[in-house]
Amino acid sequence: MYKKGVSEVVTAILLILLAVAAVIIVWTVVKPLIVGVGPKIEASCINVELKVSAVDSTSATKTVTVKNTGTVDVDAVRITVQDANGGTPFDTTTGLLALETKAFTVASPPVGAWTEVDVAGKKGGNLCPVAEFVLPLG
Numbered sequence: 001m002y003k004k005g006v007s008e009v010v011t012a013i014l015l016i017l018l019a020v021a022a023v024i025i026v027w028t029v030v031k032p033l034i035v036g037v038g039p040k041i042e043a044s045c046i047n048v049e050l051k052v053s054a055v056d057s058t059s060a061t062k063t064v065t066v067k068n069t070g071t072v073d074v075d076a077v078r079i080t081v082q083d084a085n086g087g088t089p090f091d092t093t094t095g096l097l098a099l100e101t102k103a104f105t106v107a108s109p110p111v112g113a114w115t116e117v118d119v120a121g122k123k124g125g126n127l128c129p130v131a132e133f134v135l136p137l138g
Helices: 008-034
Strands: 050-058 064-069 074-084 086-091 101-105 116-123 132-133
Touching: 050 116, 050 132, 064 074, 064 116, 086 116
Parallel strands: none
Antiparallel strands: 050 064, 064 101, 074 086, 074 116, 116 132
């Protein structure tokens, strides 16, 4: 009694080869999507957290008071003041220590009424995510 057809060993080998081929095909599609993503993630910004604690847009010298509520120091602060015509970014030359609060004078502020103030920390030459504050602060 001889069995005709493919033996169990050959069937197992064919299934293994099919699985390997499927993995290779999936990998060739997925690899280009994930290569290079790691360097784009900036670890230095993970614990940076800035908050606007006060805004004085009425006096001759316009100031924005920023508090670093994060656990790391920031090298500089980018303040963007929004009015009806758009935003004006201003980069400070001084940073903030962790848990420090500092008032920054905004150079060349927008002429219109301020509607929003955005702040972002700079750490290691990288701009960290923006924290947005709609006026009036509340």
